[in-house]
Amino acid sequence: MAHTWSPEIEEIDRRAARAALMGGAEKVARQRAAGRSTVRDRIAELLDDGSFEEIGALAGFPSADEHGEVDVMPANFLFGLGDIDGRRVAVGADDFTIRGGAADASIMAKQVDSERLAGAMRVPLVRLIEGTGGGGSVKMIESAGYTYVPANPGWDHVVANMSLVPVVAACMGPVAGLGAARAVMSHLSILIEGQSQLFVAGPPVVRHATGADLDKEQLGGAGVHARSGAIDRVVPDEAAAMAAIRQFLGYLPSSVHELPPVGAGCPPAGDAEVLADLVPRNRRQPYKLKPLLDAVFDEGSVFSTAGYGASVYTGLARLDGHPVGVVATDPYKGATMTPNGADALTRLIDLCETFHLPLVSLTDQAGMMIGLDAEKAASIRRGARAVAAAYQARIPMAEVIVRRVFGVGGAGQINRHRYSRQWAWPSGDWGSLPVEGGIEAAYRRDLEASDDPDRLLKEIQDRLEDARSPFHTAERYGVQDVIDPRRTRDLLVRWVRDAYRVLPELVGPPSLGVRP
């Protein structure tokens, strides 16, 4: 039956159906042939089934053929609301099938509105980025007939959202310029190995400006960004990227105005018994990190937040269903906090402080990285920045000293000047500097005067070995408690329940704006 507005209602459906075709059959086929999903498939994969509620589907570029039939080429950026595990999120995604995601086929107001949506409605924002920068093509200068002083579109909202709602950005293909900046303006940035690349400017621009002849993978692929620090997580494929986004958001409140979501807890995957044997008596021998995490946190709840931190492990996990931040050490990846490791720690502490997650430190920290390479990379400033983050944070912290606490880095892994719960394992080993290497310097005169310096050295070592027992530290209350390592999880579970009682008064924006 015809209604007063039937022609227009049919036109709405026709235009929506056209938008669903994206850049057209040929471009969509080319995208799929390259092993990449279309923007609409990605959104469907990310969100709960059928939950996507698109905003602005009718925006695009109209043209008429010789019969007057109007076709609207959609803008190459989609956004809207949807659900992840029943919780509301905003998603904005580039459509590479339309002008390769370039800005000259965009309607910038949509991208700006996606940022405003997340901030105004207090929902996490997911950016699926696949495209070039904001400037589009140089051809635009000629067609417009003028140039302009640039301002990054929507950047006031992009910056503000970092201190307001969780922001996740995934690079789904080559990402350059403004797209690259949007990727790192996030709490978690993701890159797909072999599929996505991230750079300030792509290979042709680099070749022209510097003469370096690199392909896009060499310039900004997983090989570069697994360790650079610009990308938090490198994943093998699109499905893994979507799974990582869903999992990450599951630890966080929808905005700084809410508390982290507490779910039903579950037992750990690992047996606590292994903790009584985990750390070798020989201080030169490493232990494995995974059995430690498996025995302490809820099964399947451990999520790494940085792949570039080397020995500094940073992540999120749950204790009896309560989300927490985790800092630990992977001794198989090195013995000291590298400058990148310090950055990973700064980012984790800032994330936890912004979204009110208590922090657990499984401390094994030999100090900041030393040597010429470390000095050139500003080891001390980047380490000191991580320590400052720990001191600025107001969230509850707990520390389990698994092994070493040395140097400025070790001393500042958490704020030891305020109340934090602290337990040390019997393998705990600490001091302002390690005994090894320090003896020769401290006792040089005695050793030089001795007829049997080797025997004297051994005697001094034995005396110091006894003095460095954690029980002597505990006698002077230099550490709160020395515990059976097998009790670690039970004690942390009790602590986290107390910690969550403190969180409500921390709700609200962070005292300092968050930087990427």
Next chain:
Amino acid sequence: MTDVVAEMTATVFRVHVAVGDRVSVDDPVVTLESMKMEIPAVAGVSGTVSRLDVAEGSAVEEGSVLAVIEPDPA
């Protein structure tokens, strides 16, 4: 995953294999020494050692290849 890579700047403390040796996943290929710690670099795949780029005492940088393993046929 066939490259065995140094995770940190270090010196080579022990070499556990020779070219042609068989290794299984997680077998130590080389032990590195860094900051007074002995840190094994382990095989990521099961297979045969096809290349060994370091000797005991070699200095290595973060990310440098220590050995290459030719994986077993699937």
